[in-house]
Amino acid sequence: MKDVPTKISFFEMLTPFVASGKKTITIRDESECHYVPGTQVEVYTLETNIKVCDIKIESVEPILFSEINEFHAQQEYLELPKLKEIISKVYPNTEQLYVISYKLV
Numbered sequence: 001m002k003d004v005p006t007k008i009s010f011f012e013m014l015t016p017f018v019a020s021g022k023k024t025i026t027i028r029d030e031s032e033c034h035y036v037p038g039t040q041v042e043v044y045t046l047e048t049n050i051k052v053c054d055i056k057i058e059s060v061e062p063i064l065f066s067e068i069n070e071f072h073a074q075q076e077y078l079e080l081p082k083l084k085e086i087i088s089k090v091y092p093n094t095e096q097l098y099v100i101s102y103k104l105v
């Protein structure tokens with residue numbers, strides 16, 4: 001079996017929203033879509049590699065960049081234009097993405 005990832009990093013500025021349960025999804029590219037529903041994952045800050053909390057993966061669903069809407073922005077705890085701006089910077093010219101939803105452990 002392929003190794004199941006047990007760690008995920010978020011931009012430091014967003015980690016308080018993950019740790020408080022306000023941000024319940026993240027949208028990633030193919031390289032980060034191998035999380036498995038039901039597994040527990042450690043959340044770290046991307047810049048400083050500090051552990052923030054543990055989450056449990058609920059689902060991993062494909063989505064196209066062009067399909068990202070207000071509903072996703074709410075779950076991301078971000079304004080839609082800001083969310084699309086961040087995603088286009090992190091994953092330039094990438095149409096195929098994945099919505100990873102999770103719960104705090």
Ligand SMILES: CC(=O)Nc1ccn([C@@H]2O[C@H](CO)[C@@H](O)[C@H]2O)c(=O)n1
Nearest residue numbers: 009010011014026027076086087090
């Ligand atoms: C290594 C790496 O790519 N790290 C990332 C990538 C994305 N994100 C956030 O996920 C959501 C959708 O992209 C938005 O809230 C982004 O700010 C993040 O925090 N850290």
